[in-house]
Amino acid sequence: xxxxxxxxxxxxxxxxxxxxxxxxxxxxxxxxxxxxxxxxxxxxxxxxxxxxxxxxxxxxxxxxxxxxxxxxxxxxxxxxxxxxxxxxxxxxxxxxxxxxxxxxxxxxxxxxxxxxxxxxxxxxxxxxxxxxxxxxxxxxxxxxxxxxxxxxxxxxxxxxxxxxxxxxxxxxxxxxxxxxxxxxxxxxxxxxxxxxxxxxxxxxxxxxxxxxxxxxxxxxxxxxxxxxxxxxxxxxxxxxxxxxxxxxxxxxxxxxxxxxxxxxxxxxxxxxxxxxxxxxxxxxxxxxxxxxxxxxxxxxxxxxxxxxxxxxxxxxxxxxxxx
Amino acid sequence: xxxxxxxxxxxxxxxxxxxxxxxxxxxxxxxxxxxxxxxxxxxxxxxxxxxxxxxxxxxxxxxxxxxxxxxxxxxxxxxxxxxxxxxxxxxxxxxxxxxxxxxxxxxxxxxxxxxxxxxxxxxxxxxxxxxxxxxxxxxxxxxxxxxxxxxxxxxxxxxxxxxxxxxxxxxxxxxxxxxxxxxxxxxxxxxxxxxxxxxxxxxxxxxxxxxxxxxxxxxxxxxxxxxxxxxxxxxxxxxxxxxx
Ligand SMILES: Nc1ncnc2c1ncn2[C@@H]1O[C@H](COP(=O)(O)OP(=O)(O)O)[C@@H](O)[C@H]1O
Ligand SMILES: [Mg+2]
Numbered sequence: 263x264x265x266x267x268x269x270x271x272x273x274x275x276x277x278x279x280x281x282x283x284x285x286x287x288x289x290x291x292x293x294x295x296x297x298x299x300x301x302x303x304x305x306x307x308x309x310x311x312x313x314x315x316x317x318x319x320x321x322x323x324x325x326x327x328x329x330x331x332x333x334x335x336x337x338x339x340x341x342x343x344x345x346x347x348x349x350x351x352x353x354x355x356x357x358x359x360x361x362x363x364x365x366x367x368x369x370x371x372x373x374x375x376x377x378x379x380x381x382x383x384x385x386x387x388x389x390x391x392x393x394x395x396x397x398x399x400x401x402x403x404x405x406x407x408x409x410x411x412x413x414x415x416x417x418x419x420x421x422x423x424x425x426x427x428x429x430x431x432x433x434x435x436x437x438x439x440x441x442x443x444x445x446x447x448x449x450x451x452x453x454x455x456x457x458x459x460x461x462x463x464x465x466x467x468x469x470x471x472x473x474x475x476x477x478x479x480x481x482x483x484x485x486x487x488x489x490x491x492x493x494x495x496x497x498x499x500x501x502x503x504x505x506x507x508x509x510x511x512x513x514x515x516x517x518x519x520x521x522x523x524x525x526x527x528x529x530x531x532x533x534x535x536x537x538x539x540x541x542x543x544x545x546x547x548x549x550x551x552x553x554x555x556x557x558x559x560x561x562x563x564x565x566x567x568x569x570x571x572x573x574x575x576x577x578x579x580x581x582x583x584x585x
Numbered sequence: 586x587x588x589x590x591x592x593x594x595x596x597x598x599x600x601x602x603x604x605x606x607x608x609x610x611x612x613x614x615x616x617x618x619x620x621x622x623x624x625x626x627x628x629x630x631x632x633x634x635x636x637x638x639x640x641x642x643x644x645x646x647x648x649x650x651x652x653x654x655x656x657x658x659x660x661x662x663x664x665x666x667x668x669x670x671x672x673x674x675x676x677x678x679x680x681x682x683x684x685x686x687x688x689x690x691x692x693x694x695x696x697x698x699x700x701x702x703x704x705x706x707x708x709x710x711x712x713x714x715x716x717x718x719x720x721x722x723x724x725x726x727x728x729x730x731x732x733x734x735x736x737x738x739x740x741x742x743x744x745x746x747x748x749x750x751x752x753x754x755x756x757x758x759x760x761x762x763x764x765x766x767x768x769x770x771x772x773x774x775x776x777x778x779x780x781x782x783x784x785x786x787x788x789x790x791x792x793x794x795x796x797x798x799x800x801x802x803x804x805x806x807x808x809x810x811x812x813x814x815x816x817x818x819x820x821x822x823x824x825x826x827x828x829x
Contacts, residue, residue, distance in 0.1 A: 485639055486676035490690035491666025504680045
């Protein structure tokens, strides 16, 4: 009886909360037309999103080169699904991912890098930095765990320094401060500097995850490998890393999802990411400032990709069980 | 007079100020089964782990098949590949199948082909009666089965000597004998073995020599019949009383 009452109560609360958004998004929204059509209604102006979708997603990417994007996305999604769904060895899967990234760079080559805007920029920076950060993080963790002297101190110093910085601070350093310190005549493209910042940040985060993985490998494993006469590289590659990395794949995917969302910070150092392209769209005087609609749209885009990653990561979880 | 496979001369080892091994000397000759026993914490594991330098000794010399090993410039991996070792907690590689556990070292260290290594591994699996488990993972096996696999893994390297560090201590009682049987078969075939164990029946029936350690010292070294029937050292007498 009280359960029934509670259900009704919750239903009433939900209706109360969702009524407004529902009316705004569904009942009173405008799906096509122009700015003046929108002004006659109180609901969402989805006509604006439809009109500006191209601009928000691709920014200034030239219209006549769109065919290149097909190649890019084909490679992007194919490699993503291969990585998460294939049962091959992780080295193979990683190699395929790396190869696909190079391939994608070639696809986009005909277009100047400053025109890789919006979603393209987000995906490119996401994949590129994660691909470099993953092995780098593993390397840092191994050096921290098994290295000696200078190497070990260097690894600890780098990890702790980067972990003590907010990502936005690293991005500012890369975009504003680094050029001041470079010798005259030296110039590193901004996108590369930002790549550097993301790579550092993510590899330090991953290094700490891998450290946890390495510490879980029993001491007896090393004894057994040594007693068989295995040399250190073999022991590391065949015994230690498989046991340390595989159980950590799920947290690693989580770092990937966080990185994906953190690509939005590029807008702050004036890169043309999704936030900035939607700002560009909002500047159009023919349309009023439909801020909510445009942010809702990029929210959906981010949600789609994060959900996809999270879903694929869960498939991994089922398989990564190591005994 | 058979040649010594392991020669330890005046081994001493310290952990900081604590001396674990005190001037221990011990020989294991070809075909001999040397059993080392003694109370817990007396340094048995440390001693046997010095033989393949899983632990470093600070003083003394160790020769394996005539080669002095605790010296810089020695290819220690090469020495280790000729010395098999079986641990108390099996230490199988959990991410590999039984067959892969056995073939990894022959392939990477002995540079065998995959087929050759598999054939070799299967022959040793048959010997420890585990052929039908070749494609399982270690977590699917019982303790006794795991230890038999661990023995087979060591044998696949065709070692000159096998070291056993309490191979039956982590097993449920009903599985102890299946492992001891395998070890006994090995002994019959002439394998040289150094065994740390509390299984006195094994010491009585199989050993060529029984050693007793206490607080880092090797107190007694005798044939099984001397060791069990008229031990000289009073510590050995109390130890034998305690465990019988
Ligand atoms: N890594 C270590 N650091 C300090 N002391 C140790 C270490 N390993 C073993 N010991 C000590 O050395 C002594 C001998 O240990 P061990 O060889 O394992 O004895 P046993 O195998 O006879 O039980 C024990 O008192 C133990 O506490
Ligand atoms: Mg011990």
